[in-house]
Amino acid sequence: xxxxxxxxxxxxxxxxxxxxxxxxxxxxxxxxxxxxxxxxxxxxxxxxxxxxxxxxxxxxxxxxxxxxxxxxxxxxxxxxxxxxxxxxxxxxxxxxxxxxxxxxxxxxxxxxxxxxxxxxxxxxxxxxxxxxxxxxxxxxxxxxxxxxxxxxxxxxxxxxxxxxxxxxxxxxxxxxxxxxxxxxxxxxxxxxxxxxxxxxxxxxxxxxxxxxxxxxxxxxxxxxxxxxxxxxxxxxxxxxxx
Amino acid sequence: xxxxxxxxxxxxxxxxxxxxxxxxxxxxxxxxxxxxxxxxxxxxxxxxxxxxxxxxxxxxxxxxxxxxxxxxxxxxxxxxxxxxxxxxxxxxxxxxxxxxxxxxxxxxxxxxxxxxxxxxxxxxxxxxxxxxxxxxxxxxxxxxxxxxxxxxxxxxxxxxxxxxxxxxxxxxxxxxxxxxxxxxxxxxxxxxxxxxxxxxxxxxxxxxxxxxxxxxxxxxxxxxxxxxxxxxxxxxxxxxxxxxxxxxxxxxxxxxxxxxxxxxxxxxxxxxxxxxxxxxxxxxxxxxxxxxxxxxxxxxxxxxxxxxxxxxxxxxxxxxx
Numbered sequence: 001x002x003x004x005x006x007x008x009x010x011x012x013x014x015x016x017x018x019x020x021x022x023x024x025x026x027x028x029x030x031x032x033x034x035x036x037x038x039x040x041x042x043x044x045x046x047x048x049x050x051x052x053x054x055x056x057x058x059x060x061x062x063x064x065x066x067x068x069x070x071x072x073x074x075x076x077x078x079x080x081x082x083x084x085x086x087x088x089x090x091x092x093x094x095x096x097x098x099x100x101x102x103x104x105x106x107x108x109x110x111x112x113x114x115x116x117x118x119x120x121x122x123x124x125x126x127x128x129x130x131x132x133x134x135x136x137x138x139x140x141x142x143x144x145x146x147x148x149x150x151x152x153x154x155x156x157x158x159x160x161x162x163x164x165x166x167x168x169x170x171x172x173x174x175x176x177x178x179x180x181x182x183x184x185x186x187x188x189x190x191x192x193x194x195x196x197x198x199x200x201x202x203x204x205x206x207x208x209x210x211x212x213x214x215x216x217x218x219x220x221x222x223x224x225x226x227x228x229x230x231x232x233x234x235x236x237x238x239x240x241x242x
Numbered sequence: 243x244x245x246x247x248x249x250x251x252x253x254x255x256x257x258x259x260x261x262x263x264x265x266x267x268x269x270x271x272x273x274x275x276x277x278x279x280x281x282x283x284x285x286x287x288x289x290x291x292x293x294x295x296x297x298x299x300x301x302x303x304x305x306x307x308x309x310x311x312x313x314x315x316x317x318x319x320x321x322x323x324x325x326x327x328x329x330x331x332x333x334x335x336x337x338x339x340x341x342x343x344x345x346x347x348x349x350x351x352x353x354x355x356x357x358x359x360x361x362x363x364x365x366x367x368x369x370x371x372x373x374x375x376x377x378x379x380x381x382x383x384x385x386x387x388x389x390x391x392x393x394x395x396x397x398x399x400x401x402x403x404x405x406x407x408x409x410x411x412x413x414x415x416x417x418x419x420x421x422x423x424x425x426x427x428x429x430x431x432x433x434x435x436x437x438x439x440x441x442x443x444x445x446x447x448x449x450x451x452x453x454x455x456x457x458x459x460x461x462x463x464x465x466x467x468x469x470x471x472x473x474x475x476x477x478x479x480x481x482x483x484x485x486x487x488x489x490x491x492x493x494x495x496x497x498x499x500x501x502x503x504x505x506x507x508x509x510x511x512x513x514x515x516x517x518x519x520x521x522x523x524x525x526x527x528x529x530x531x532x533x534x535x536x537x538x539x540x541x542x543x544x545x546x547x548x549x550x551x552x553x554x555x556x557x558x559x560x561x562x563x
Contacts, residue, residue: 053437057534074436074439077439082437082438082439083437090434091426092427093426094430098423101420101423103438105420105423106439107439109444112420112424113416113421115420155438156438156461
């Protein structure tokens with residue numbers, strides 16, 4: 001076994017609300033895991049904790065065996081983990097290429113001042129997510145939701161992650177766009193990426209994942225193959241109340 | 243926004259600065275003195291824009307930085323006979339160091355809080371220079387008889403022009419690197435920049451230190467042009483707003499914008515002086531600023547840019563009917 005990401009007894013409280021309750025799970029290198037649960041289950045909070053956008057109250061989060069909890073977000077990203085957001089958040093007044101370029105920058109003042117712009121690399125990444133030459137100099141406001149998701153993926157891929165946390169990648173997309181993004185994620189996975197995917201669109205999620213983790217009210221209730229998880233009594237209770 | 247250095251733009255800079263160099267042959271000494279003030283205001287507005295215009299951290303404490311630069315060189319040269327060639331670099335270093343020391347904690351707070359904290363620094367500085375070692379600062383009366391670097395309006399003008407030109411072209415070149423793109427990205431969405439693996443605190447601190455350095459240079463040379471310094475003239479809300487309005491009215495997050503704003507504002511106030519000698523002038527300038535913001539919030543720079551596109555577009559249209 002080759003564990004790449006590991007959460008152990010992670011707890012996060014917001015005042016009196018326990019958003020993450022003693023959460024432990026591990027993700028193997030090259031694996032794709034679906035994180036499912038009803039609204040408010042705490043799925044996005046897990047992503048925020050892994051990325052350091054929220055601080056854990058207790059527990060540990062490790063990437064390649066290295067403790068992440070004390071690192072700031074930008075350092076975690078440099079270690080090889082990145083996330084996308086439910087609502088894409090592009091730099092509104094920059095074109096597509098400049099947006100991708102921010103992800104390609106070195107985290108060093110001297111590096112930024114002396115290294116040239118990486119337009120070719122940016123173009124290659126844009127192409128790899130299906131953004132055409134004609135899209136490169138468009139502003140985010142002119143893009144469809146599908147293209148915005150592609151831009152978000154491109155920008156995240158530019159940071160060269162080994163693990164990607166994908167939050168509701170299919171939200172707001174047409175059937176055609178979902179198919180396109182799924183194909184793209186599968187393609188990138190062949191290149192060795194590891195995924196944790198949150199999605200409400202279970203039908204689109206199923207073919208993308210090797211296993212699923214179900215959670216409700218901040219607590220892990222079941223882990224196993226997609227079918228096993230969906231047939232689990234506790235999961236059915238959480239989703240359907242039956 | 244960042245981009246590669248465009249040689250045509252570099253040529254335009256050369257033409258603009260070359261044209262400015264011819265001004266002493268064309269205008270009166272009085273007008274030249276107005277230009278000198280406009281050049282220094284342009285330096286202050288550009289330095290404000292490096293941090294506030296780009297990253298959106300609106301500083302209300304800019305005179306604090308200018309004041310450190312101005313007072314340091316004035317005290318060193320006037321009280322301790324330090325040569326100006328030494329006192330000015332020391333003043334710039336002191337501005338960057340003291341500014342960083344005071345503002346670093348402020349960079350952790352955002353929005354209105356940052357603005358208020360920086361405003362407090364300016365007021366604090368105003369109070370402090372009057373009571374702490376007035377034998378050095380000259381207290382409320384300030385210091386007069388500070389050594390001047392040039393004699394006559396023409397030399398003073400050339401010095402201010404060389405300073406403004408060097409600073410403008412250097413900042414322009416810096417903003418064309420990835421640094422410019424990263425700072426603008428912070429202004430649009432700081433969390434997203436951090437989420438792409440960049441240390442935003444380090445970037446803001448760098449922007450702040452560059453801005454402080456430029457403010458220090460401007461403050462130090464300005465005091466050696468005026469030959470005197472007084473706390474109320476520097477740490478004054480009107481002076482602060484003149485800097486901010488110059489940057490905003492011209493077009494924040496650009497280099498030409500703050501310069502254009504500084505010239506526009508200086509000459510507007512100057513030409514209104516014979517008609518409205520009192521503070522009523524500020525009503526007119528406030529009104530013009532308001533109309534401009536309503537019509538084009540991105541300032542004079544954007545008005546000129548769009549006019550240029552329209553002309554270029556219609557020219558293309560004529561060539562390719």
